[in-house]
Amino acid sequence: xxxxxxxxxxTGYVGLSNAILLSLNNEVIAFDxxxxxxxxINNHIxxxxxxxxxxxxxxxxxxxxxTTNYKEAFMDADFIVIxxxxxxxxxxxxxxxxxxxxxxxEILELGSNATIVIKSTIPVGYTQKIKAKYNLDNILxxxxxxxxxxxLYDNLYPSRIIVGTDLANDTLVEKAKDFxxxxxxxxxxxxxxxxxxxxxxxxxxxxxSNTYLALRVSYFNELDTYAQENxxxxxxxxxxxxxxxxxxxxxxxxxxxxxxxxxxxxxxxLLANYTDKHVPNNIIEAIVHSNDTRKNYVVSKIKExxxxxxxxxxxxxxxxxxxxxxxxxxxxxxxxIASGTKLVIYEPILKDDTxxxxxxxxxxxxxxxxxxxxxxxxxHEDLNDVSDKVYTTDIYSRD
Numbered sequence: 001x002x003x004x005x006x007x008x009x010x011t012g013y014v015g016l017s018n019a020i021l022l023s024l025n026n027e028v029i030a031f032d033x034x035x036x037x038x039x040x041i042n043n044h045i046x047x048x049x050x051x052x053x054x055x056x057x058x059x060x061x062x063x064x065x066x067t068t069n070y071k072e073a074f075m076d077a078d079f080i081v082i083x084x085x086x087x088x089x090x091x092x093x094x095x096x097x098x099x100x101x102x103x104x105x106e107i108l109e110l111g112s113n114a115t116i117v118i119k120s121t122i123p124v125g126y127t128q129k130i131k132a133k134y135n136l137d138n139i140l141x142x143x144x145x146x147x148x149x150x151x152l153y154d155n156l157y158p159s160r161i162i163v164g165t166d167l168a169n170d171t172l173v174e175k176a177k178d179f180x181x182x183x184x185x186x187x188x189x190x191x192x193x194x195x196x197x198x199x200x201x202x203x204x205x206x207x208x209s210n211t212y213l214a215l216r217v218s219y220f221n222e223l224d225t226y227a228q229e230n231x232x233x234x235x236x237x238x239x240x241x242x243x244x245x246x247x248x249x250x251x252x253x254x255x256x257x258x259x260x261x262x263x264x265x266x267x268x269x270l271l272a273n274y275t276d277k278h279v280p281n282n283i284i285e286a287i288v289h290s291n292d293t294r295k296n297y298v299v300s301k302i303k304e305x306x307x308x309x310x311x312x313x314x315x316x317x318x319x320x321x322x323x324x325x326x327x328x329x330x331x332x333x334x335x336x337i338a339s340g341t342k343l344v345i346y347e348p349i350l351k352d353d354t355x356x357x358x359x360x361x362x363x364x365x366x367x368x369x370x371x372x373x374x375x376x377x378x379x380h381e382d383l384n385d386v387s388d389k390v391y392t393t394d395i396y397s398r399d
Contacts, residue, residue: 001178001181001182001185003025003026003027004022004026004027004078004079004182005026005027005029005076005077005078006022006023006026006027006028006029006077006078006079006080006081006182007028007029007030007031007073007074007077007079007080007081007114008022008028008029008030008031008080008081008083009031009032009070009073009080009081009082009083009084009103010031010032010082010083010084010085010099010120011030011031011032011034011037011038011041011047011066011083012048012083012085013048013050013146013148013151013261014083014119014120014144014146014151015030015032015081015083015084015119016030016041016046016047016048016053016151016152017050017052017053017146017151017152017154017155018081018083018119018144018155018183019064019081020053020056020057020060020062020064020152020155021152021155021156021183021186021187022081022182022183022186023062023063023064024060024062024063024185024186025182025185025186026063026182027063028062028063028064028065029064029065029066029067029072029073029077030064030065030066030067031066031067031068031069031070031073031074032066032068033068034068035068037066038066038067038068039066041057041064041065041066042065042066044057044058045057045058046058048151049149050148050149050150050151050152051149051150051153052150052151052152052153052156053151053152056152070103070106071110074106074107074110074112074114075110075112076112077112077114078114078115079114079115079116079117079179079182080103080107080112080114080115080116080117081117081119082100082103082104082116082117082118082119082120083119083120083144084099084100084102084103084120085099085120086099086100086120086121086122086265087265088264088265088268088269093268093272093275094123094269094272095121095122095123095126095265095269097120097122097123097126097130099120100118100120100122100130101130104116104130104134104136105134108134113138114138115138115139115140115172115175115179116136116138116139116140117139117140117141117142117163117179118139118140118141118142119141119142119143119144121143121144121206121207121262121265121266121269122141122203123203123207123269123272123273124200124203124204124207124270124273125200125203125273126203127139127140127141127164127199127200127203128199128200131166131199137166137169137172138172138175140163140164140165140172140175140176140179141163141164141165141199141202141203142161142162142163142164142179142180142183142202143162143164143202143203143205143206143209144206145158145159145160145206145209148260148261155183155186155187156186156187156188156189157187157188157189158183158187158189158192160192160193160194160195161180161183161184161192161193161194161195162194162195162196162197162202162205163176163177163179163180163194163195163196163197163202164176164196164197164198164199164200164201164202164203165196165197165198165199166198166199167196167197167198173196176196177196180194180196206266207266207269207270207273208270210262210263210266210267211263211266211267211270211284211287213251213258213263214258214263214264214266214267214287214291215283215287216250216251216252217251217255217257217258217263218258218287218290218291218294220238220251220252220253220254221254221255221257221290221294221393222290222293222294223237223238223254224254224393224395225294225297228301234254234393234395235395235396238252238254238395253394253395253396254393254394254395255328255377255378255393255394256294256295256298256328256329256332256375256377256393257291257294257295257298257328257331257332258291258328259326259327259328259329259330260326260327261326264291264326265326267284267287267288267291268288270284271284271285271287271288291328292331294328295328295331295332295335296335298332298375298391298393299332299335299336299339301391302332302336302341302373302375302391303336303339303341305372305373305391307341307371307372307373308341308342308372309341309342309343309344309370309371309372310336310341310342310343310344310371310372310373310374310375311343311344311345311346311367311368311370311371311372311373311374311375312329312333312343312344312345312346312347312358312374312375313346313367313374313375313376313377313380313383313390314346314347314376314377314378314380315327315329315330315345315347315349315350315355316347316349327377328377329375329377332375333358337358343358343359344358344359344360344361344367344370344371345358345359345360345361346360346361346362346364346367347360347362348362350362364382368383368385368386371389372389373389373390373391374386374389374390374391375390375391375392376390376391376392376394377392377393377394378392378394379392379394379396
């Protein structure tokens with residue numbers, strides 16, 4: 001396959017991991033409006049916490065450079081991959097897709113002939129809508145299935161590659177196959193299944209996949225709630241269940257609730273797609289509401305200790321992540337504050353003395369001594385000496 005000139009717009013986990021993957025065999029420009037991130041990329045330093053991204057930027061021979069100049073980035077590109085953020089807007093109950101449209105308008109302004117590939121998460125039906133709005137005959141959609149902190153690894157060893165296109169357009173179908181080949185070209189895994197399908201089905205695959213994962217998290221959280229209320233051992237029940245290969249041993253560790261970049265917003269967007277079209281459902285709505293139920297339950301369990309000060313051990317969703325956004329602990333913290341409980345945070349990533357007006361103590365011993373109860377989404381050996389006052393739902397740390 002001939003070497004391509006590819007631009008990736010947006011350098012979050014999705015954009016940067018794809019830029020690195022594609023730059024192993026092609027000329028890639030990473031475009032972002034954040035000058036600090038672009039400077040770091042150009043100096044081979046990762047702006048993200050991801051071991052593979054850190055290693056590849058530092059040690060691999062990549063044909064990759066960054067810029068904040070969209071004209072430089074988009075001109076003469078064969079493919080332009082859009083991976084800008086589409087956060088969920090609680091006022092409209094839909095994704096905010098304005099960043100995608102901004103990039104498309106800049107591409108059109110330059111008269112670029114590049115094939116546009118949307119990799120941001122979008123509502124079902126969005127690509128067809130945007131194709132008609134801008135009269136585009138050169139647009140694809142390719143969902144990503146990445147874990148934060150392991151984004152490049154998941155691109156190197158993908159579960160599958162999916163590209164949505166207009167199946168009635170032979171030229172665009174070939175472009176879809178070409179893009180799938182570019183992703184395979186950089187991967188380490190062999191025999192990767194790739195699917196070319198209509199836009200809307202590809203969009204639905206992403207939202208239904210993440211909503212199913214949220215369902216699994218919620219299911220095991222509700223199992224854990226039942227076990228706590230009946231003095232049962234969650235770990236024993238879960239281990240016995242998950243030996244069944246039809247169930248499997250994944251997404252089964254109880255938590256404070258599902259969170260992170262994708263699951264909260266994708267479940268809400270899928271529910272909005274159902275609601276907009278008056279599609280009957282019970283399960284999809286229950287998945288969204290179950291997360292609130294879990295958080296309320298955790299708050300009630302913390303309040304049983306009658307604590308004056310609750311220590312929050314880490315804001316990040318999981319180990320090896322720098323993500324605070326949509327972490328389940330935020331809603332729990334808000335509920336505790338509303339009930340008059342004082343909080344203190346231990347989060348080594350934070351450098352200030354307060355965060356959202358909550359005291360931050362980054363001396364671990366001081367943090368432990370000042371907390372009546374410590375809330376930990378995931379237990380750590382640092383807490384072994386105060387395990388009697390740690391509340392966690394992490395089954396792999398329980399006695």
